[in-house]
Amino acid sequence: MAAGIERGRPAPDECLPYYFQYIDLVPDGDIVELLERQMIETAAYLSAFTPEQASRREAPGEWNVLEILGHVADVERVSGYRALRIARADPVMWTQVDFNGYAEAANFRDRSLKDILGEYATVRASSVALLRGLDEAAWKRRAPADWTLRSVRGIAYNIAGHELHHLADIRRQHRG
Secondary structure: OOOOOOOOOOOHHHEOHHHHHHHOOOOOOOHHHHHHHHHHHHHHHHHOOOHHHHHOOOOOOOOOHHHHHHHHHHHHHHHHHHHHHHHOOOOOOOOOOOHHHHHHHOOHHHOOHHHHHHHHHHHHHHHHHHHHOOOHHHHHOEOOOOOOEOEHHHHHHHHHHHHHHHHHHHHHHOOO
16 A cells, blocks of 8 residues: 555445445455455356356346456446546536446346456556555545545445445356
């Protein structure tokens, strides 16, 4: 961690309560280092899946591994942009994103797991580079109170927790 920069857990006023379902899943420690480790661990875990396992659906209408991982990458890509907006003190509110619509339009089900893992790793490396380069002022900066996520910390922890949430689903679906 850069000397003197506080990247601790977000306070309740840094995002809407909804996001704590993800943030609360994140273990203590430096969030940037955790995101970097998470990228390596997730890629190692998912790269062992066969194409059949990656394409299998638990039930009709449920996302498969390809779609879940693609969704995780999409959410992180949008979240990284939002963190950049807060870090750079850009006061213009972002538009709402329909991530289910993104997943439907994305064609993840028609791509290989290796390809989507590569995209995920690239997006995560970009997030880590952005977060690692922020100074203390950027980490402390807050967006207006009517924004859903109001701090870089809130976004960083949400990225990690959102992935943990979806990986828990994948592990549950592929036990045995």
